[in-house]
């Protein structure tokens with residue numbers, strides 16, 4: 230990672246004002262959205278930190294629209310983010326992993342559409358392992374008709390105006406981009422403020438860590454099996470074998486990938502023919518961050534952010550991280566496309 234260190238503390242608020250001053254015509258609305266999200270993030274971070282000592286830990290007994298168990302903290306994070314966005318009246322609708330349809334906010338004339346995964350990595354809540362929140366912001370396309378429809382939200386990732394994540398880890402970190410670099414902030418709990426830790430994070434072009442749930446090995450396509458075998462081979466010159474790291478919270482795995490380089494993969498498999506991760510509130514925002522930091526994100530065939538969405542909760546396979554690692558796995562996928570194991574020795 231290359232860093233641009235500050236010689237004094239810069240708060241998120243100050244950063245927002247500096248950024249706004251650079252664009253004299255800016256309305257400040259997008260800045261307000263970031264303020265809203267950062268406030269919700271502080272509240273969620275506080276709750277995450279005391280999850281073990283309050284009654285908030287554990288299942289709430291219901292399942293979300295995807296049939297997964299919903300934990301109390303997921304619902305807490307969902308409602309905090311929605312009410313923070315409701316407050317400033319500039320967001321017309323929210324699409325959340327925890328809600329089946331679009332959530333219309335009271336300011337139906339608001340310019341922005343926000344996608345979010347309020348609590349990512351929820352299976353890690355009970356075991357005190359890092360979790361996160363992800364958000365992705367779009368402009369509503371202007372129309373005479375003010376009625377809000379799901380189609381308004383079906384825009385490719387290239388149309389994101391901003392995106393980011395909050396990682397509740399050993400410290401709470403906020404990563405944010407508006408398409409001009411990626412900035413990182415760290416929450417100072419004693420000040421209650423996010424402090425700028427890096428204005429321009431750059432992912433290494435190549436990394437020696439691969440991150441994938443290897444339990445599904447048997448149901449991967451051949452090219453992926455071959456690539457993972459390549460990562461595990463002994464070759465001193467190219468620094469292999471690479472290390473395997475898999476946290477099981479996409480935000481945490483991606484944050485490590487951003488800082489240290491390497492690749493994160495969630496492929497299609499027999500169990501998840503279209504991949505497991507959600508295009509609109511997991512893959513697009515994290516792809517925007519990684520691309521802005523100089524990395525790459527594809528679904529194995531095309532750039533994630535070029536995918537034309539057809540449904541708000543659609544899934545996609547994802548190969549994301551350092552440019553060289555992602556290009557390399559793509560070469561393997563192409564070389565072995567359509568081939569069966571019996572034809573090729575693994």
Ligand code: AHG
Nearest residue numbers: 346348349350351352442477478479
């Ligand atoms: P969520 O908690 O929002 O449902 O997301 C969980 C996701 C993602 O964070 C992680 O990378 C992936 O599920 C892990 O899935 P596997 O357990 O199948 O590896």
Ligand code: MN
Nearest residue numbers: 346349350511
């Ligand atoms: Mn998630």
Ligand code: MN
Nearest residue numbers: 326346348349
């Ligand atoms: Mn989630």
